[in-house]
Amino acid sequence: MGKRILVTGAGGFIGGRLTRRLLQDPEIEHITTIDKKSFEDWYTFFPDNPAVKNIVGDLTSGKVADLATKEIDEIYHLACDMGGMGFIEENKTLCMLSVVPDTNTIRAAHKNGVKKFLFASTACVYSSIYQNEAATKGLSESMVHPFDPEDGYGWEKLFMERTCRHFNEDFGMETRVVRYHNIYGPVGTWNGGREKAPAAMCRKVIEAIENKTGEIEIWGDGEQTRSFLFVEDALDGTLKVMNSDYTRPFNVGSDYGVSINQLVDIIEEIAGVKLERKYIKGPLGVRGRNSDNTDVKKLLNWEPKISLKEGLTKTYEWIYDQYRSK
Numbered sequence: 421m422g423k424r425i426l427v428t429g430a431g432g433f434i435g436g437r438l439t440r441r442l443l444q445d446p447e448i449e450h451i452t453t454i455d456k457k458s459f460e461d462w463y464t465f466f467p468d469n470p471a472v473k474n475i476v477g478d479l480t481s482g483k484v485a486d487l488a489t490k491e492i493d494e495i496y497h498l499a500c501d502m503g504g505m506g507f508i509e510e511n512k513t514l515c516m517l518s519v520v521p522d523t524n525t526i527r528a529a530h531k532n533g534v535k536k537f538l539f540a541s542t543a544c545v546y547s548s549i550y551q552n553e554a555a556t557k558g559l560s561e562s563m564v565h566p567f568d569p570e571d572g573y574g575w576e577k578l579f580m581e582r583t584c585r586h587f588n589e590d591f592g593m594e595t596r597v598v599r600y601h602n603i604y605g606p607v608g609t610w611n612g613g614r615e616k617a618p619a620a621m622c623r624k625v626i627e628a629i630e631n632k633t634g635e636i637e638i639w640g641d642g643e644q645t646r647s648f649l650f651v652e653d654a655l656d657g658t659l660k661v662m663n664s665d666y667t668r669p670f671n672v673g674s675d676y677g678v679s680i681n682q683l684v685d686i687i688e689e690i691a692g693v694k695l696e697r698k699y700i701k702g703p704l705g706v707r708g709r710n711s712d713n714t715d716v717k718k719l720l721n722w723e724p725k726i727s728l729k730e731g732l733t734k735t736y737e738w739i740y741d742q743y744r745s746k
Contacts (some may be wrong), residue, residue: 422449426492426534428479428525429499431455431609434540434600434651434658436464438496441655443471454479454488454531455499463607479521485528494536495663497525502573505612505639508544509703512572522580523680530591537597538662539584543673543709544574545599551706554645558675558712561599561668570705581669588667596662600713601673605651605731606738617680618648618687622736625687626743628695636695647674647710650731653724660722673711674724686729690736 425442429435432451439453443466445683458480459465477484479499489495500518502508508515518617522539529537546559547568569578584595604618609621624636649657649672657672678686681697688694716722 422447423493424449424491425450425451425497426488427453428457428497428521429494429540430464431459431462432498433463433605434603434654434660435496435498436462437562437607437651438655438658439466439472439615440464443469452488452492454615459573467489482524482528482669485521485524485549486531489525489528491534491536492529492534494538494662494737495525495529495534496538496540496658497522498540499525500540503609504616504620505705506702507614508570508573509705515573516576517581519576519579521619522576525586526583530587530593534593536594536596536662537584537587538598538658539580540658541581541597541599541669542574543599543601543671543711545578545581546572546574546709548566548706548711551709554643554708555678556645556677557709558677558710559671560712561671561715575745585667595667596661596664597669599657599669600649600654600673601709602646602648603651603654604648604735606735610739617646618681618732618735621680621684621687622732622739623743625684625691625693625695625736626740629691629693630743633662634696635698636682636684637685637698637700639700640680640704641699642684642697643722644704644706645677645679645708645710647677648683648710648728648731649711649724650726651672653726656725657722658717660716660720664720666719667731670716670720671711671713673713674717674728675711676728677708677710678728686732687736689732690729
């Protein structure tokens with residue numbers, strides 16, 4: 421009998437794509453997907469595939485977590501309340517409360533004999549002392565010390581990373597941790613306040629063109645730096661980590677850092693437009709953040725394949741279609 425998989429947060433941006441990718445694996449017999457959103461709000465949905473069982477359920481309920489994890493071999497735990505910097509800076513309590521579905525799910529997984537549990541963490545766990553300059557060096561996996569993660573969201577993710585470690589040490593559960601660095605791509609959140617910078621900037625450029633304003637608003641001075649990883653590369657990295665023998669966390673991100681101004685430059689080039697930039701106050705997060713992929717390249721032979729311009733082109737075209745059809 422093949423493997424039985426559970427994907428939590430399967431109605432989300434990464435979760436739905438991950439489910440589609442897992443369906444291509446001949447070693448997988450069945451996939452259970454769960455998300456608290458109603459089915460019409462799932463980004464990717466497989467209602468007619470007999471190999472997939474889709475569940476609308478809230479993992480803040482221990483009973484739901486217990487039922488979802490029964491007869492499961494491996495779990496990809498992606499469920500959480502999150503979004504771009506605007507969302508996580510203004511919703512710290514909501515981000516912290518992800519600890520409830522996280523702990524419910526891993527406890528139920530242990531109770532029901534799940535063999536492997538992968539947790540989707542974030543670069544927001546890294547100590548802010550290394551991220552005070554725009555021209556920052558990449559963050560290696562050890563740079564969570566001394567502990568000073570992003571308030572709210574980063575603290576919760578760091579706590580759950582530690583929880584995974586102790587479930588492995590105390591109970592022998594095989595846990596895996598991926599630290600995502602700004603995953604983007606088409607078929608994801610592009611408006612409403614939870615979108616991340618690439619989608620937000622694509623939308624703002626489109627709005628400027630469609631509304632003929634000739635300008636774009638940017639939070640801060642636009643010199644804050646980040647790296648951005650295309651979603652298909654993120655899936656490759658996630659599967660590499662899950663199928664490895666390592667219980668330690670790994671970065672799954674791009675080591676190509678750009679400023680927000682440079683990000684806008686690329687999107688303007690894709691759109692064939694040049695806009696006036698209006699710099700305004702807004703949530704900024706750390707000054708500079710980039711991924712150090714030394715360990716994941718050396719130990720897992722993984723690195724991104726899709727360039728930022730290629731990924732942004734695909735993202736821009738999809739958001740443009742969504743904007744014009746709304």
